Amino acid sequence: MARPADYPPPFRASAFVAEPTDPVDARIEVGMLVVGAGPAGLACAIRFGQLLEEDPETAATLGDVPLAVAEQGRHPGSRLLSGVIVRPRAIRRLFGDRVRIEDIPGYGPVPAESVYVMTRTRALPIPPPPPMRNHGNFIFSLSRLGRWLGEQAEDAGAMVLPETSARTLLVSDGAVVGVRTGDKGRGPEGEELRNFEPGSDIVAGITVLAEGTQGHLTGVALDHFGLRPDRPQVWELAVKEVWTVPTPLRRIIHTMGWPLRSAAKYREFGGSFIYPMGDDMLTIGMVVGLDYRDSQLSVHDLLQEFKTHPKIRALLQGGERVEWGAKTIPSGGFHSLPKRLHAPGLLLCGDGAGMVNIPTLKGVDYAIESGRLAAESAFASLKGGRPLSSYDDAVGSSFISKDLYEVRDMRQAFGHGFFMGGALASAMTVSKGRVSIAKMASEADDQQPLIHTDRAARYPVPDGALTFDKLSSVFASGNKTRDDQPNHIVLERRVPPDVAEMWVHLCPAQVYEAGPVGDDGLVSVQMAPSNCVQCGAISAKGGRLTPPEGGSGPEYSLT
Amino acid sequence: MSTLVFVEHNGDELCRGPLGVLAKAGELDDDVAAVLVGGIEVKALASEVGTFGAATVHVAEGDVFTQPLAQPRIDVLAHVVREGGYDTVLFSNSVLAADIAGGLAARLDAGLNWDLVDIVRSDGAVVGKRPALSDSLLVDVGWRSTPRLALMRAGSFPAVEKGGQAQVHDVSVELASHSRAATVVDRVVQADSGPSLEGAPAIVTGGMGLGAPEHFSLAEDLAEVLGGVVGATRAVVYAGWRPHSAQIGQTGKTVAPKLYVALGVSGAVQHKVGMQNSETIVAINKDPRAPIFEFCDLAVVADVHTIVPELLELLRRRRS
Numbered sequence: 077m078a079r080p081a082d083y084p085p086p087f088r089a090s091a092f093v094a095e096p097t098d099p100v101d102a103r104i105e106v107g108m109l110v111v112g113a114g115p116a117g118l119a120c121a122i123r124f125g126q127l128l129e130e131d132p133e134t135a136a137t138l139g140d141v142p143l144a145v146a147e148q149g150r151h152p153g154s155r156l157l158s159g160v161i162v163r164p165r166a167i168r169r170l171f172g173d174r175v176r177i178e179d180i181p182g183y184g185p186v187p188a189e190s191v192y193v194m195t196r197t198r199a200l201p202i203p204p205p206p207p208m209r210n211h212g213n214f215i216f217s218l219s220r221l222g223r224w225l226g227e228q229a230e231d232a233g234a235m236v237l238p239e240t241s242a243r244t245l246l247v248s249d250g251a252v253v254g255v256r257t258g259d260k261g262r263g264p265e266g267e268e269l270r271n272f273e274p275g276s277d278i279v280a281g282i283t284v285l286a287e288g289t290q291g292h293l294t295g296v297a298l299d300h301f302g303l304r305p306d307r308p309q310v311w312e313l314a315v316k317e318v319w320t321v322p323t324p325l326r327r328i329i330h331t332m333g334w335p336l337r338s339a340a341k342y343r344e345f346g347g348s349f350i351y352p353m354g355d356d357m358l359t360i361g362m363v364v365g366l367d368y369r370d371s372q373l374s375v376h377d378l379l380q381e382f383k384t385h386p387k388i389r390a391l392l393q394g395g396e397r398v399e400w401g402a403k404t405i406p407s408g409g410f411h412s413l414p415k416r417l418h419a420p421g422l423l424l425c426g427d428g429a430g431m432v433n434i435p436t437l438k439g440v441d442y443a444i445e446s447g448r449l450a451a452e453s454a455f456a457s458l459k460g461g462r463p464l465s466s467y468d469d470a471v472g473s474s475f476i477s478k479d480l481y482e483v484r485d486m487r488q489a490f491g492h493g494f495f496m497g498g499a500l501a502s503a504m505t506v507s508k509g510r511v512s513i514a515k516m517a518s519e520a521d522d523q524q525p526l527i528h529t530d531r532a533a534r535y536p537v538p539d540g541a542l543t544f545d546k547l548s549s550v551f552a553s554g555n556k557t558r559d560d561q562p563n564h565i566v567l568e569r570r571v572p573p574d575v576a577e578m579w580v581h582l583c584p585a586q587v588y589e590a591g592p593v594g595d596d597g598l599v600s601v602q603m604a605p606s607n608c609v610q611c612g613a614i615s616a617k618g619g620r621l622t623p624p625e626g627g628s629g630p631e632y633s634l635t
Numbered sequence: 636m637s638t639l640v641f642v643e644h645n646g647d648e649l650c651r652g653p654l655g656v657l658a659k660a661g662e663l664d665d666d667v668a669a670v671l672v673g674g675i676e677v678k679a680l681a682s683e684v685g686t687f688g689a690a691t692v693h694v695a696e697g698d699v700f701t702q703p704l705a706q707p708r709i710d711v712l713a714h715v716v717r718e719g720g721y722d723t724v725l726f727s728n729s730v731l732a733a734d735i736a737g738g739l740a741a742r743l744d745a746g747l748n749w750d751l752v753d754i755v756r757s758d759g760a761v762v763g764k765r766p767a768l769s770d771s772l773l774v775d776v777g778w779r780s781t782p783r784l785a786l787m788r789a790g791s792f793p794a795v796e797k798g799g800q801a802q803v804h805d806v807s808v809e810l811a812s813h814s815r816a817a818t819v820v821d822r823v824v825q826a827d828s829g830p831s832l833e834g835a836p837a838i839v840t841g842g843m844g845l846g847a848p849e850h851f852s853l854a855e856d857l858a859e860v861l862g863g864v865v866g867a868t869r870a871v872v873y874a875g876w877r878p879h880s881a882q883i884g885q886t887g888k889t890v891a892p893k894l895y896v897a898l899g900v901s902g903a904v905q906h907k908v909g910m911q912n913s914e915t916i917v918a919i920n921k922d923p924r925a926p927i928f929e930f931c932d933l934a935v936v937a938d939v940h941t942i943v944p945e946l947l948e949l950l951r952r953r954r955s
Contacts, residue, residue, distance in 0.1 A: 270823055398768045540926075551885070551904045554768075559869060559886050560879040604873050606886060633768065 077525035078575050080618030083568040087620040089299035092244050092292070096253065098277040106235075107138030108454050109254055109280035110145045111242045111293060113152035115218070115440050116426025117286030118225035119170050119447030120454075121145050125232025127455040134459045138281065143233055146240040146255065146278065150627055152226025154554075155288070155610070157316065157401040157635040158218035159349050159361065159437060161186060161210050161328065165475070166444035181224050183215040183353045188327035192387075194334040199387045207435040207483065208330055215328070215351050217318075217359075218440065219632040237278075239627035245293050245300065246277060251420035254279040255293065260625050266562050282454040282464070284423045286447060289404045290612030291428035292623050301419040307411040308520040309430055311404040311616040312346060315375045315584050316361030317552075318353065318634045321395035325352040330437075335381045335534070336364065343368050343524065348382055349437070350391065353634070357398075358391070365407065366521040366616045370531045371577045376402070376584035377535035380543040384536050392542065400544070400552040401635040402584040404612035405439070406430040410477075410484035411518070417471055418464040423450040433479050435486045442476045449474065521616040526574045532581065546586040550607050554631030555585075557606040557624065564624040565605050565614060570598045575618065582617055585609045636761070638664040639721040641712065642671050642684055642692075643732060649680055652727030654687045655792035660725055661688045663756060668693065669801070670715055672708050674701035678803065685801025687794055693719075695806040699815065705734035706814035713742045714808045722781040723761065725754070728789045736786045746778045749786040790889075832883065837863025837894040840883055840910070841871060844899015844920055844939060848876035853943045854898055860950045861894065866910075868900055884909035898939045902927025919943070 096103060108124055110117040124143050128135040135142055149155040164177045178184075189210050192199040204210075230236055244256035254277060261272035285294045289311070298304045329350040336344040346364035353359055362379035382388060406412070408430055417424045425431075426443035433439065453467035471477055538545040544552075565587065567579075576590035576599045585607040591600040608621075609630040615621050638660045642653040653669075660667040669689035671681055673696065681692040695711040712735065716724060724739070726732040728750070740747035752773070753764040763776040763785055832838060839861065841854040851865070858865045867877035869884055883890055885905040895913035900906060902918065902925055910916070911930060918931035921938045928934040935942065 398772065547903045547905065551908075552768075556885050559872065559882065602874075604870070606869075 077527065078572045079523055079525050080575055080578065081520065081522040083571045083575055083618060085566040085568055085618070085620040087566045087622075089296045092296045092622075093247050093300050094244050094256065095248050096246050096256070096277040096279060103277045103279045104144075105139055105141070106144040106254075106278060106280045107142035107458060108144075108282045108284065108451075109278055110143075110234075110284045110286055111255060112286040112288055112291065112428070113145050113147035113149070113226055113229070113236060114156055114222060114286060114288050114426065114443065115225065116288075116428070116443035116447040117145055117284065118152060118222065118229045119166070119444040120284050120286060120425060120451045121229040121234040121447075122170060122225065122232050123448045123451035124455060125229065125234055127451065128233060131459070134455070138458065141235050144235045144237060144278065144280075145229060146237045146242050146257065148241045148623055148626055149238065149629065150631055151223065151238050152229070152236060153219045153222030153633070154631045155629065156218040156222040157314070157403040157632055158440065159316075159351060159359070160216050160218045160440055161213045161351065161437070162216050162221075163213050163438060163441045166441035166448070170444055170448050177214060180216075181220050182217070183351075186210040186213050186215060186328055187352070190327055190329050192329065192331045194331050194385065196334050197386065199331070199385070204330075208437070210328060215353065216440075217353060217634050219635045221440075241623035241626040242287070242293050243275060243623055245296050246279065247300070252283045252297070252422040254283055258623055258626055262562050262625070264560050264562060280421075281458050282421055282423065284425060284447075284450050284454060285428055286425040286443075286450075287428045289406055289427045290615045290621060292621065294424060294428040295615075297419060297422060297424070298414055301422075303414040303416055303419065305408075305412050305414060307408065307518045309406055309408045309412040310518065310521050311366045311612065312363050312407045312434070313366055313375045313402065313404050313582075313584070313611060313613045314361050314363045315379045315402045316359055316400070316635060317379070317397050318357060318359050318399040319392055319395045319397050320357050321392060322356075323391075323393070324355040325350065325358045325391060328352070334385070335378050341527075342370060342529075344370075344373070348379075350388075357634070359635070360388070360392070363405065366404070366613060367519070367524050369524050369527045370529055371526045371574045372528070372531040372581045374532070374535065374581040374584070376546055376549065377532070377581075380536055380538065381534065383542055389542065397544065397552065399554075399632065399634045400549040401630055401632050402609055402611040402613075404616060405434070406432050407434045408518070409434060409486070410480040413480070416465075417468050418453075420464075423454060423464060423467050425450050431476055431480070433483055435483045436479075442479075445474060445476055446471060522618045526578055528574060546584060547607070550585045550609065553585075553609050554633070555607070555609055555629060556631075557608070557628040559606045561606070561625050561628065563603060563605045564622045565603060565608065565619055566622060567601060567603070567614070567619040569601050570596075571601060572597065573599050576601050578617065579614065579619070582613050584611060584613070587614075636664050636723060637719070637721045638667050638723045638725065639716065639719065640667060640669045640689065640725045641708075641732060641735065642669045642689075643727065643729060644671070644673060644677065644680055646673070649683055649687075650727070650729070651794055652729065652789045653732075654794035655790070656725050656727045656787050657684070657688045658795040659754065659787070659792045661795075661797075663723075663754065663761070666690050668719065668721065670695070670712060672700050672711050674698060681801060681803045686796055686798050688797050688799060689801045690799065691804060692801045693804050693806045695808060699810060702819040703731050704817050704819065705731060705738050706817060707810055708735050709738040709742055710808050710810050710814050711806055712739050715806060716743065716782055723783045723785070726784075726786045728786050733786060736784055740784050743782060743784075745782045745784050746780060747784040747786065748776045748778070750788050751776070751785050752788050752791045754785055754787070832864055832866055832881070832888045832890050835864045835890070835892050837861040837896070838866045838883070838890055838892045838910075838913075839863055839896045839898065840866035840868065840900055841877070841898050842868040842900030843870045843874070844901070845871075846899070846940070848874075850940065851876060853939060856947055857896065857898075857943060860947060860954065861896070863892065863894065866890070868906055897927055897931070898943065900927055901925045902930070
């Protein structure tokens, strides 16, 4: 049985590490550079801005631009997608009494909650397991929250650079000294078009990588500085939709079971979420671990199948889908955190560093907290030369480490199958992490051998009203990427048919197509890279995303 | 209400977009004014602006306005708005107009709503309509103060020739020193090979349903007989069968010919948004479930390889 890992992408991290090359007077010099305008990066910028305001003397030593945020999307928030239920603690720490959480644009506190185990025709309510209890937490759209945080960061003095992809890590004398941004206006073969604009060196005292899941330079830095954990990171893929609905949903819903299969051999670990967004909208999503084995598993189509369940269809009755998106979630937890969260001149934050608590489905508060702590370490370092290891110490004694440690083996437990795994997971939570099965092996997602079970035959034929095909979904993500740019997806193009088939089904955005089987038993993989919504799934399952031209990709607004 | 429309031109000819906005402004206001800015002899275009519905045309003419730069035009507009007391200023979107609208909003400390596809009066208030969420919804937007600035999406309104005569006012403005700081160093035209898709009366588009690049001769022959040009879908362009300049759709060209013939085109929404305004859409596809059959005027469920040669023969016979 083929494994995607046997057909690695022709990608070398070292090709994305370089010395600065622009003449000194052409470089953009900043004090601290944050890569990625998500909750981690923007929290980092906001905290750094607060410190600059409190300490104008130090601020004056950091040049004309003490603080910049490079963002690949059109604006902060346009790449953000999550459920999302947020624990308010990190937001409260970041803003103190400057902002009340009720005043941040969102959808209010969690009103009530239900958990169901689904079968094909029924939904059996169960009491919410301890990690899933959400009393006191708040419902947000992460994209909207990102837009708001972006405004706060600009008010705090950050220069936000939109449509800027961070392509190359600038390293000089063993220390990170900034990033080089990607070129714009290249043709499919890399040729310079009429509107060609070369990238620039952004040189920074400290670079904070807050790129989110499957961050490009985060991956490069982990390799370059030898920071990869012993137990490889693993991911889940979430596909979600936003619907307008005539009947308000007055509770949050999580489900387990159908349409996922519970037998251990399938390794289908995941579930669904349905959250209200005010009185007239809701969001519905499906999350599945990428350590699955079936070459026809498609999270997008599982979400479509899920919506045909009588209980779910009823929630959407008379409604309309208004947005769609997809994103991976790092789910390795404590064991898959990088060996260190810093290197000379560099700090790593949030999802990019794997700070996600899968059993509780939480990560935004860890992202914000890690961004805040990174800003404090960076400021102390720029001001008085304090070592950046202070950031690792701060994260180590924060609720981030404490929470992730508590649930450290829960993800592995589900490898035993749904019921056994559920029991182990419960035991771990109830004992606050004292019950552990830490000796379990854990393989990377692309090491899973593929199986074939005709899974795709069960997916519904899209009707364009309740269920949708992938291409119209890409449209609903706001993606209008220029087609005639270089392919940003690095992939082995000649592979066995089952590997190609896995990629075709894996991708929620219909990027891959498999050609006919050749004499060598292999197929050619055709690609439509401008469909890509940069969810990151391909990087977990045998390919490697690099940043496309700045501004390309989806433009989320409510996800 | 007193409305001013910025009318863009390319030196010898007025642009169609702002003339459409003029027609729209005429629905809101009896007495619409326009601004025309350009190099020497731009005044010659003023009477034409009048025939498209402007009662007054403010003309700023001079060498400083020869280049398509925003700042000098912002100086002119700020002056005209202040002197004339206009409370609403409308633009038809273009690279230049967007620059000017943004700059004018900053200069006048005014509110700017952009990407509007309509503007109406509702209970005494002026309300803009802006598409949201990939054009699936229309959102009402308003202004908290005057002047109200609005950037209308290009092509939202047809121009209407009313045959009126405009009063022409010369505007003389002292340009701010920073408004003279920018100069145009070079202008290049993106070369597009082949006849223009945008202006063609008929377009024959081939999709993956043609099966192979050599079968595009069907589309070429049909286009020739119909006096049109050949377009392509994105999948076809990705496969390398046709150049990117032939691509129609969301990330290619937006077209609205009198006749649009789609051969073996499935009609994904990304394609639809680039051609749905065509006057008559004829789709030939052998898959009866192809989405294009939901929005075409004439649906032909057939194999293009059989029916197009027959159609060609029929058309040629009729021509001769």
